[in-house]
Amino acid sequence: MYEPNLINxxxxxxxxxxxxxIHNPKSNIFLVYSNRRYRNKYVREPLLDTLLFYKNVYIRNVNLWSFVNDTPMEKWFKxxxxxxxxxxxxxxxxxxRLLLLWRYGGTYLDLDTITLKSLESMPHNYAGIQSKDIIxxxxxxISSNGDGHKLAEQFLLDYQQKFSAIYWAHNGPSLITRVLKRTCCTDDILKMINNPKCCKDFNVYPRNAFYEINFEELDFFFDEALLDxxxxxxxxxxxxxLxxxxxxxxxxKVGSNVAYDLAAQIHCPRTYAKAGEYF
Structure with a gap:
């Protein structure tokens, strides 16, 4: 029997x-995936239905083998x-993510984030520092034209020229950092902060914008004693x-007095209400 490969x-x-x-009501929010999953209209999926309550949320599947056609990555990918x-x-x-931004421009967000404020009035091109060594x-x-689009192409070229199959961050944060060091007028990441002139209209935000809590400090999300x-x-x-x-x-546990629970209640209330005992 054929089993449907549902979005999970x-x-x-x-x-x-x-x-x-919620925080970007004038923007279209796309969930983009590349594996062959889909929604089954005959199967109720309460959490997914809750998400699609928002009229600016769309789900799209990408066939990578055709999506790379007529891009700088076509020959390399194949x-x-x-x-x-x-x-x-x-x-x-x-x-x-790099190919999507090269094609269309826009804002990319990982699925382990919570958006706290609107991104709609922010600059056309930006990222944030994770530490003094990593963006x-x-x-x-990334904007869809001008210097932003040129930078997106540099990201793609670096990806194929320096691709590593064995290092986890080499084609991600390390790539962004490498290219911006070549693009900006300094190798010092901290000097790139709030200095778009140096980085050809690319804005580098300080750590507190997106990565105030690093991966070694996860207790701040889950420990009630650290809430304040x-x-x-x-x-x-x-x-x-996250x-x-x-x-x-x-x-x-839903209802616990920890930072993650509080953030979820405020910033994804419909999901929180449907979460059950644990979030």
């Missing part, structure tokens, strides 16, 4: 999409080198990044 999203991933939709990756899901995500691409905006400190540290944050690789196995 976690509560936290749906929260990421809902929070983006060599199959990407599929030699030891971290295929991660490296495919790195690849697809991350979990939140990345967490609220103080993230009061100027625009997005929270570092799914490290946080996905940490359960959060």
């Amino acid at each position: 999203l976690t509560t936290r991933q749906i929260c990421a999409i809902e929070s983006a939709a 060599t199959g080198k990407l599929f030699e990756s030891h971290f295929i899901t991660i490296h495919l995500s790195d690849f697809l 991350n691409q979990a939140v990345l905006k 400190q967490m609220l103080n540290r993230t009061q100027n944050s625009i997005v929270l990044h 570092w799914n690789k490290f946080s996905q196995h940490r359960k959060m």
